[in-house]
Amino acid sequence: MTLTEENYLKALFHLSLENEEVSVLDLSKSLNIKMPTVNSMVKKLSSKELISYEKYKPLTLTQGGKRAAGLIIRKHRLVEMFLVEHLGFGWDEVHEIAEQIEHIKSQKFFDRIDQLLDFPKVDPHGSPIPDINGEVAVQNYNKLEECLVNQQATFMSVGSSQDSFLKLIDKLNLKLGDKIKVLEIQDFDKTMRVLVNNNSEQTLSQLVATNILVKLNV
Amino acid sequence: MTLTEENYLKALFHLSLENEEVSVLDLSKSLNIKMPTVNSMVKKLSSKELISYEKYKPLTLTQGGKRAAGLIIRKHRLVEMFLVEHLGFGWDEVHEIAEQIEHIKSQKFFDRIDQLLDFPKVDPHGSPIPDINGEVAVQNYNKLEECLVNQQATFMSVGSSQDSFLKLIDKLNLKLGDKIKVLEIQDFDKTMRVLVNNNSEQTLSQLVATNILVKLNV
DNA sequence: AATTTTTGTTAGACTATTCTAACATTATAG
DNA sequence: CTATAATGTTAGAATAGTCTAACAAAAATT
Structure with a gap:
């Protein structure tokens, strides 16, 4: 999976949590990418069975798409936690860096970070860190x-x-x-x-x- | 600078240390990218004043190119050191991961890693870590x-x-x-x-x- | 010195991701 | 229930980085 595809999945995942239905326009705004581009990428991800797509219908993640997105968010939040706990960053500084490191291809790298942090359940912003299967615990605050x-x-x-x-x-x-x-x-x-x-x-x-x-x- | 450009500079830097003269073919082999592609990239980097290029002549880095390459290698080696010292990786496992993390855009991230490691002078393989200006200490072993x-x-x-x-x-x-x-x-x-x-x-x-x-x- | 081999270059095509412009559908509002 | 607005789609072009095929120059060999 490419960095770009990962970002689309992640964005759709976040939007799906916030809203009942997610439109192409929502995704477009959230990614800051024009609608036609989003449209074609959605088709591509649909052909990979990561997004369920029907013309003019709201977008949803498939089971596999949800899992993939969860795993990326897991990496993101583990890295954020690491940056705060071990490198002394403020919680307002970590997002951008985690945004980049989350795409590193190495399961072991993230496993070791997880271990170093003693398997944290939430990131520095209090958001839950998805488990190893990409499952996110529901927080009802x-x-x-x-x-x-x-x-x-x-x-x-x-x-x-x-x-x-x-x-x-x-x-x-x-x-x-x-x-x-x-x-x-x-x-x-x-x-x-x-x-x-x-x-x-x-x-x-x-x-x-x-x-x-x-x-x-x- | 793109990830790709950074990889070209880094490769040329390493080859220049090992050989008197570096040809397009050398760079092509080292990057595992075909000669015509390398040729056009070299032209591009030449237009950015990072590589000195004349048709049919050996390739050299400009002052700026050397500095840029040195800084990337600095990041690479700091990361390798971190992976070994803090995440328990073996010295044979770190190259591939460092290869990815070296391209992260955040001066502060690498500064903090440097600090965490107490400003190491060599990486886990004994190679010198370039200083903050991309200068590499000469080792005469x-x-x-x-x-x-x-x-x-x-x-x-x-x-x-x-x-x-x-x-x-x-x-x-x-x-x-x-x-x-x-x-x-x-x-x-x-x-x-x-x-x-x-x-x-x-x-x-x-x-x-x-x-x-x-x-x-x- | 002429020929062959190696190396380098140009031209043109392909993929991924993006865009703009034009058109189509659905939703909203009189 | 039409007209307009909002949203979605298609078509076609641009850029970065890659490739293959064909040609050109330099180096090596006879």
Whole structure:
């Protein structure tokens, strides 16, 4: 499988998680590649039985396509973890590098990285690392946005890996595992005031709260 | 610079170290790419001022080409070192993986690897790691082949990174840094009997002895 | 020096991935 | 339920890197 094909599968995989149906246009936007190009690549991947494709119908991954995509994402997230844990990178810096290293052809290389990291289950952004068969554990976290006043929760994962978002979270001094208590929600714009680890108060816009994924503390 | 261009520069760099003059055919053989393809790529790299090219003349790297090649080799050797030191790979397994990772676009990634390794000067095969400007330190080691009986020497580097050669060296229980004393040389085929670290005797063919690079102990 | 061999070059074609332009279908909105 | 907008498809061209076939120059051999 080529690097390009891998990127198409990965993108479709991510889009399929986020949306009910994925169109050629969605894939085109996500990859930043024009529709006709995507169209022909989708046909090619369809002929390889990695994507199910019918004209004018939404795109889906086949069983094999899902597995292949899962395995690439596994590599990506293992590498991200390695970059943070062993090379001292910030969680906002690792995506681009992992994007390249994920395509290295060497099962053993990734196995050794996995071992070195002691078989981590999540990456630095709290996203699950697919297993050796490309299976991704389902995470059912809540968006902090949906919490009510007085709700207590634990910061488990981020909903966006955008550089600017991650940098903001850093600046707010928020880290995965932190305890968050909702103090107040503005009626007007849903801005939240929260208490972090029972000691620092922060104000979060709705957009930020949407991308903070938490486990509710009952 | 593309991955392909980088591979051409690297190959020319290595060939230039081994031979007085490097022809298009040499480069073609070394890359396993047909002559016409090499010819056109050489022209392209010449237009980028990385290779000096005149029709029917031997190929040379420009100053810039040498630097670029040196930097790629630096990345390659740092990665090899990392794979051996931190991921437990054997020295016969690392070339292929390093061949891929050397093309990763991230100065910082390699800087961090360098730091993690505590700024090594040689790779697992004893080859020098070029500095941050792509400069390669000249090693003037001798071939064990050229040593006379009773000569004592230290195993510093290998002249070949071929898998089968490295595996053989492993099997002979030879490691970089070992003390070697020449006990006997067969007149007929130049086969050598040597004493390693004053304790184990080994018999080495001329071809093997040629690829064992040593520092003479006076 | 003439011929043959080796090496180098040119021309033209192929594949993968991308694009733009034109056209087709489906969805949306009066 | 048509008209328009949005989405999808086809056709054809561009680029990078590769190839084969044919020709050209240089080197080696007789």
